[in-house]
Amino acid sequence: MRRLKRNVLISVVISLLVPAMAAADPIVGVWETEPDRKNLISHIKISACGDKFCGQIQSAYDKSGKEVKTPNIGKKLFWDVASEGGGKYGGGDFWIPMVNVDVVPQMTLNGDSLTVRGCEHVVCGHQKWTRLSK
Template identity: 75%
Template sequence: MIGRLKKQLLPISFAVLLPVAVAADPIVGVWKTEPDRKNLTSHIKISACGEKFCGQILSAYDASGKEVQTPNIGKKLFWDVASEGCGKYGGGEFWVPLINVDAVPQMTLQGDTLLVKGCEHEICAHQIWSRL
């Protein structure tokens, strides 16, 4: 009886623990982007979204550090990104607001920096984000 109960509870325990493991992943947090072509930096909140990760634009700042309002604040920047192990993340989609294009994201976490690369076909761009 106890052995059968353990077999029934094991899948439930994995289902409960998996979201906790994803939520505790070191990529989760708020990140500051490099300046874009309009010389704006943004704060991006990376969260666990189910078993994967998504990023949302929290705020934007001009070159002097003054907060500015843009129509992109509150929008998802990327979604369905998965951990690939060893600080690498990929899959899903990445929206590039400046040119309104979806790209395939690749991210590499090294301490408090995140190399973010997006490619659409053979055209790629990258930024280094800093943890806030």
């Protein structure tokens, strides 16, 4: 009985700590994308979603910096991405709005730069995102 109580207590503590640790992860924050094929720059908010990470499109701007409205504002860009350690993140799904395709993302964090890569079959694309805020 004592062992069962201890195991339950450990499980509760872990379930409380894991989301808190994910929230403090260096990938969490607001990131600015490179211009896409329409020359739009987006701001992506990366948050802890349970013990993984998700990204949501916050806003979009034209090349002059003027905010533009698109139907994608507020939509999730990626979800279920996990930290793999050493600044690497992967798994989950990444939605590419321009072609309406989901790919498996690979992300590499280096300071305030995040390289985001996704492939569908043999076709791959990547961007470097810059941190705007934590």
